[in-house]
Every structure is written in structure tokens, then in C-alpha cells.
Amino acid sequence: MRKRPEYQKRPVEITEEAWDRGYITAFELARIAAWKSARSVAGVTINSPEKIESCTRVIMAVIGPWRGEKATALGTDAEWDDWRQTANRAIGWVGRRTATASGLLSLKGVEYPMATAILDILDPDMWPVLDKWAAMTVFGVSPSRYCAARYTAYARHLATEGPRHWNADLSIHGLDEMAQLASMKSGHFPAGWRVTELPSCQ
Numbered sequence: 348m349r350k351r352p353e354y355q356k357r358p359v360e361i362t363e364e365a366w367d368r369g370y371i372t373a374f375e376l377a378r379i380a381a382w383k384s385a386r387s388v389a390g391v392t393i394n395s396p397e398k399i400e401s402c403t404r405v406i407m408a409v410i411g412p413w414r415g416e417k418a419t420a421l422g423t424d425a426e427w428d429d430w431r432q433t434a435n436r437a438i439g440w441v442g443r444r445t446a447t448a449s450g451l452l453s454l455k456g457v458e459y460p461m462a463t464a465i466l467d468i469l470d471p472d473m474w475p476v477l478d479k480w481a482a483m484t485v486f487g488v489s490p491s492r493y494c495a496a497r498y499t500a501y502a503r504h505l506a507t508e509g510p511r512h513w514n515a516d517l518s519i520h521g522l523d524e525m526a527q528l529a530s531m532k533s534g535h536f537p538a539g540w541r542v543t544e545l546p547s548c549q
Contacts, residue, residue: 383461
């Protein structure tokens with residue numbers, strides 16, 4: 348089996364270091380980008396260290412109240428609506444690329460899947476990575492567009508359906524890894540796996 352390059356290893360050391368500091372550094376953002384998709388590293392280097400610090404300080408304050416919680420323990424519509432609103436504030440809105448844009452999407456080189464990877468590194472118990480392979484497992488299709496409604500439906504399905512088919516002790520990050528592997532060439536779906544409806548983006 349081919350050994351994965353060092354840059355493709357999950358940079359777990361960033362989590363506590365970033366929370367202790369209160370923001371993500373430019374180097375840490377590049378490390379997350381390399382882990383998520385090596386092709387995206389060049390794009391994120393356009394951001395100034397000051398921009399990265401100020402943006403990530405804000406989003407860490409937004410998601411901070413969820414630390415210590417688990418997405419797999421959320422059950423009610425109200426809880427998931429709060430989750431969706433937090434994700435929307437932290438990530439931002441698709442298509443917003445102005446000087447006043449908020450959230451992670453205001454950083455150059457950060458698209459929706461990359462934004463979810465940043466959140467996942469900061470809190471793997473609460474925020475899964477959304478990529479085309481895992482989305483295919485959850486929705487049965489690979490969406491051409493991502494938004495808070497789709498990210499929430501994705502996370503909620505993983506959190507509720509995933510433990511029935513994979514290890515029930517897995518975090519939401521562990522479940523999204525299983526979903527990713529299921530749709531890849533060498534993977535397979537667990538028996539009885541069902542997909543969920545792909546919601547529209549408003």
C-alpha cells in the first residue's frame with residue numbers, strides 16, 4: 348500500500364494550539380489546505396497573516412460555545428437549526444467576495460469544502476468535512492453547490508444514520524471519513540445504508 352505524503356496527514360496539533368492562541372496562523376491555514384487538497388495551498392497564501400488572524404478570531408468566537416458538545420448528540424430540530432445558524436455565520440455565504448464579506452469564505456482560496464475542513468480541525472466533534480465523496484454517500488449525488496442547508500442536512504444525516512452502520516462511538520469527523528471512503532473506488536456502502544434528500548440552496 349502506498350504511503351501517504353506527510354502533508355496529507357491530518358494536522359491534529361493545530362487544534363489545541365489555535366484555541367490556546369485564539370486564532371489560526373497563516374502557516375496553520377496552509378497546513379489545513381494541504382491536508383484537505385494540496386492544490387488549494389497556493390490560493391490561501393494570498394491572504395495576509397493579519398487577515399487570517401482577524402477572520403479566524405471571529406469564527407472561533409462564533410463556534411466557541413459549541414466546544415465540548417458532540418454533533419452526534421444533537422437530536423431536535425431546534426438544536427440543528429442553531430447548528431445551521433452557527434455554521435452559516437462561521438463559514439459565510441457562497442458568492443460573497445467583497446471587502447465586507449464575513450466568515451471563512453472571505454479568505455481568498457477558501458471555498459465551502461475548505462471552510463468545513465477548517466471548522467473540522469478546530470472541533471472534530473462538532474463540524475464534519477464536506478467533500479464530494481462523502482456528499483455522494485449521504486445524498487446519492489455530488490452537489491455542484493454547497494450552502495448551510497446542505498451542510499446541515501449532510502451533518503445531521505451522518506450524526507443520526509452513521510452510528511447505526513459504523514462504530515457508534517465515532518465523532519462526526521470519524522463518520523465523515525467513513526462516508527468519504529464508502530464512495531471512493533475501493534470503498535463500499537454498509538448494508539442497509541440509505542441516502543437523504545439534497546435540500547435546495549436559497
